[in-house]
Amino acid sequence: MTETERVRVLVAEDQAAVRQGLVLILGTAPDVEVVGEAADGEEVVRLARALRPDLVLMDVQMPRLDGISATRIVVDEGLADVLVLTTFDFDDYVFGALRAGAAGFLLKDSDAATLLSAVRTVAAGEGLIAPAVTRRLIAEFARRPPAGRGPAERTPTADPERLAALTQREREVLVQLGAGLSNAEVAQRLGMAEATVKTHVSRVLHKLRLRSRVQAAVLAQELRLDDA
Numbered sequence: 001m002t003e004t005e006r007v008r009v010l011v012a013e014d015q016a017a018v019r020q021g022l023v024l025i026l027g028t029a030p031d032v033e034v035v036g037e038a039a040d041g042e043e044v045v046r047l048a049r050a051l052r053p054d055l056v057l058m059d060v061q062m063p064r065l066d067g068i069s070a071t072r073i074v075v076d077e078g079l080a081d082v083l084v085l086t087t088f089d090f091d092d093y094v095f096g097a098l099r100a101g102a103a104g105f106l107l108k109d110s111d112a113a114t115l116l117s118a119v120r121t122v123a124a125g126e127g128l129i130a131p132a133v134t135r136r137l138i139a140e141f142a143r144r145p146p147a148g149r150g151p152a153e154r155t156p157t158a159d160p161e162r163l164a165a166l167t168q169r170e171r172e173v174l175v176q177l178g179a180g181l182s183n184a185e186v187a188q189r190l191g192m193a194e195a196t197v198k199t200h201v202s203r204v205l206h207k208l209r210l211r212s213r214v215q216a217a218v219l220a221q222e223l224r225l226d227d228a
Contacts, residue, residue: 006031007123010053010080012038012070014062018108022057025112032119041065048079054123058102059085060093068096075101075211083122098218101211125198126182126213163223165207171225173200177213178220 009026011034013019019037026032035051038044042065048056056074060067071082081103086094094105104122106115163171169190176186183201187194201213210216 006033007055007119008033008035008051008053009119010034010036010038010044010047010051010056012041012044012056012062012067013059013085014039015059018059022115025115026057026119028112029116032116039063041067041070044070045073048074049077053080055103055119056080056082057085057106057119058082058097059108060097068093068100071097071102072100081122083118098212098214102214103212104214121182162208166204170200170204170207173197174204174208174216174220175225177201177204177217178225180217 009032011019011022011026013022016039019039023034023037026034035053036047038047040063044056044058044062044067045065047053056071056079058067058071058074062070067084071084074080074082082097082101083104083106084094084097084102085108086097086105087108097105104118104126106118110118163174166174172190173186176189181189183194183197186192186197190197192200201216204216205211205213208216208219210219
C-alpha cells in the first residue's frame with residue numbers, strides 16, 4: 001500500500017450507536033475510507049465479498065452469524081484482514097478469533113488515536129498492534145496450562161518439531177514476534193532491513209502453517225522461545 005492509497009475499512013458492529021461512533025472516528029482520517037457498514041455477521045461476509053475492503057473492523061458478538069465465524073470466512077476466502085473489537089474478558093470469543101485468523105485485537109473502549117493507529121498498522125501488515133493489547137492476549141494465552149486446553153483451544157501447529165523447518169534467522173524473528181514487537185522494532189533489534197523482516201515473517205507463517213502474526217506470537221510464547 002502506498003502513502004497515497006487509503007485504507008478501505010468495513011465496520012461490523014451490531015449496536016448502531018457504537019457503529020456510528022466508529023465510522024465517525026474513521027471518517028476524520030484522510031487516509032482511511034469507510035466503504036461499508038454491517039450489523040450482523042452474514043452482512044459482513046456479503047459486503048466483504050462485494051466490496052473487498054483492506055480491513056474489517058469486527059465485533060465478535062453479533063446476530064445471525066457471530067464475529068468469529070465471520071472472521072473465519074473472511075480470512076479463509078482472503079477477502080480482508082480482520083481487526084477484532086473486544087472487551088478483553090479473555091473468554092472463548094477472544095481465543096476463537098485468534099484461531100480464526102484475526103490479524104489484531106483492539107479494546108472496544110480505545111480512544112480515537114488508538115483506533116486509527118490500529119487500523120493503519122494492521123493494514124500495513126503489522127498483525128501485532130498495540131503492545132498493551134497484544135501482550136496481554138499473549139500472556140493470558142500462555143498462562144493457561146496446556147493440559148487444561150482441548151485440541152480446538154490450542155494454537156494451530158503448536159508443535160516444537162515444526163520449528164526444525166525454520167532457519168536460524170527465522171527462528172530469531174519468531175522469538176521477537178513472541179515479545180510483541182513490530183517489524184520496525186524487530187529490524188532494529190536484529191540489525192535487519194524492515195523489508196527483510198517482512199519477508200522472514202511471511203516465511204515463518206507459511207512454514208508453521210499459521211494464519212497471522214498473532215498466532216505466531218502465541219506459538220512462541222507457548223513453546224517458551226527466547227533469545228537463548
